[in-house]
Amino acid sequence: MKKLITKIKSSAIVKNDGKNFLHFFLAFTVIFVALTLIIIQVMRSGLFKATDQNLEDLGQNPEYLWSLVLHQQSNSGQPNNTNQGNRIGDYGPANSILIYDENGKLVSNPTNSSSDGGDQILEGLEKAVKLDRKAIGSIRSITVKNTLGADWNYRYLTMQSVNVSTGQIGYIQIFTNVDQLKESLQRNVFIIITTMTIFWLLSILISLYLANWTLQPVMLAYEKQKEFVENASHELRTPLAILQNRLELLFQKPTATIIDESENISASLAEVRNMRLLTSNLLNLARRDSSLKINSEETQPEFFDSIFTSYQMLADDADKEFSSSNKIEGNINIDQSLVKQLLTILFDNAMKYTNDDGKIAIDISKSGNFLAINVADNGEGISDEDKKRIFDRFYRVDKARTRQKGGLGLGLSLAKQIVVAYNGKITVEDNQPQGTRFVIRLRLDNPLVNPARIFQKH
Template identity: 70%
Template sequence: MHHLMNSVKNSAIVKNDGKNFLHFFLAFTVIFAALTLIIVQVMRSGVYKTTDQNLLNLGQNPDFLKSIVLHQQSNSNADSHPSSTGQYGPANTVLLYDEKGKLIIPTTTTVAGQNGNQILTQLEKSVRFNRSNIGTIQSVSVHNDYGANWNYRYLTMATVDTNDNIIGYVQVFANVDQLKESLSRNILIVLTTMAIFWVISILISLYLANWTLLPVMLAYEKQKEFVENASHELRTPLAILQNRLELLFQNPTATIIDESENISASLSEVRNMRLLTTNLLNLARRDSGLKIEPEETNATFFENIFESYQMLAQDADKTFTGTVKLDGNVNLDQSLVKQLMTILFDNAMKYSNEDGKIDILITKSGSYLNLFVSDNGEGISNEDKKRVFDRFYRVDKARTRQKGGLGLGLSLAKQIVVAYGGRIAIEDNPPKGTKFVIRLKIEMPTVHPARIFQKNKEISDKK
């Protein structure tokens, strides 16, 4: 993986890594900013909800307001003032105004050289009567000579006589120092938490940017390897064709019979190139997704294929045995299954000697169709077993090229198996050789007796 990262770090694809990171980071930033604003707004609107409701209720209780005013008047003449520790004032305070909006109960009288009620004095200085605020709740912060400022929420109301004539105005105040301190502390906690997670989002953005880029890098590497291998496969036959044609020009008076060897070699390379391009086209189509088109199939379908394999094996002086054990019909894509079997049979033919033995067994277990293709060739090492399904990979390149192999067949076979939701595995075939084990998921619509196909035996019986 480290080699892969280094191999493409300078490619054009990696240039988008910064954009991916920026997109993720901006997305996280917007999310955290929106959450912070929503949480703070909810906290601000909720923290004073009870206090505001109490002010509204108090405004509907004139007897209680009158008692607060009398209490303030008695305290305003006291020869004392709040201690220097900045303690909170009373929970509720009231200011009265006449019908013109002028304060009608002064509270700043001086006794023995000292101010009266310090809280009322500062409220009178800080609050301005405004008729537009009648019926609404406002906030105000007043100066405190002995510590932190006092914070109040207040409601302005009009008072009327029995004829509904306005005879004055009342402002009811509620101290909210503790609530504001609690709100500030909670907001600080929210901001700190969001800032920490915002910093963490930078690391998450980097991880997601690399994580989303990794499949692209892997695909790019596979594409690069595919193009390199395809170019290599095409370069060899093209070089042979060029050399053969140059030899033909060196002897322009020669007949076709004289140059039959060069012509035959050139034709062989052309056929090889045609096979290569056909397989490359098939791979490109398979990469876009296989479409399974199942149809009802019985054992006769496999027996007919085995007859063709038997003739090919006899022509190569090899022995082929095909056995099908199938109860009834199955639904499968005959074209893809035939291609899969042909790839595995052709692979067994190439890697077995002249006295080679090739066996294909087809069975059914539950909803799976099992294919076993074995040979007695040289076998495949454990290291090669991990790579034989890679495109253009060949166990014995020199021998495979000589026999026309391109290293694409098993890759196609695996794609077919994967499209079926099955699996393909490679095992040793003692005493020597290789066995391919394939499981394809199918359906079993009907049931019929099992049939066994043994071509060699049938040929012997006919003789």
């Protein structure tokens, strides 16, 4: 049991399934991480957009900011000498200002916009912020620790300006408190990350499902291939064993003549012919698995009459009754070799599974754009369980009887391939009162364009 489990775990299918799962899982991981980062970035930029725009508007009016300092105006006061044509922004309780001289030294302690705690805020900003001339014109973020150990979050803009009273060049930093926006951002980020994590964990199950789903056709083909190799090996092993025994018997009698050993030689030749037929059919299947093309040509109704004449001779030789009905009027376009092979396979199958008093009937007609073929016999019939598998390669309803009659279990598989190539349909039914009936419909106006459809499970 342990060896079986080890073999299963080391099989190519299981290994490939693990690789598929890993590929899907990594793909989902990259998607969720990228989506999370994009959402957070978009939300962050949108959240601070109004605040940054207000800072930029205030930065366009340095005279207004200087007037706040020089005239000690209140938080909501407006200067008397503002430019009427410019938007000056909204300076409110959340704003603070720091002013530097041309050397970058803090030279003023202007009035903060809040009446309570303003000095504490300015003191914290003066300790935390340094003038960076490279940051002029850009908006930055900063976090300041207050006396209680809590964080104050600010967005600020640094700009170069001229003192309206002295004419000296200086620098102004305008700050906006964004504590509420920061808290809102943190909550939203937590919600987004939590949601994405949940869906990321769900992607594990989705990856397992997709890996299994994508491998189903591969596993089906793998099982079919394995079964095909096992059946082919089994079919070849039997005639090889018979040949070996016959040849060993010939070596045991080195003085015997050909006439004396004619029975062994005849049996050996029969097995050689059987192996040749088997290998020819296997080669035919392999070629048609790669591609099966329909080469249609204009065909007269007499084409089928000539085939039925040959079948009549074979049936008479086997003391069986054969009847045919050709209801085709006018010419049709078909692949003569493939249709003839299809009819021969079905006729040969009926011959094998009917007794000496067997009756075989083939009816052929054209219905619309379809070529309809019915092949019926009065043999023993086929059980419902066997009907599900008779088109599988090497499958035989009565293996002992079929082997005795030379059957390889490949004929109906070839017939099914031809029908599929014609984009048609083949079904097997019970014939009344006894026997089996094959019903075939071949589409004449739309044969198979893509040969890969042959590989589909039917």
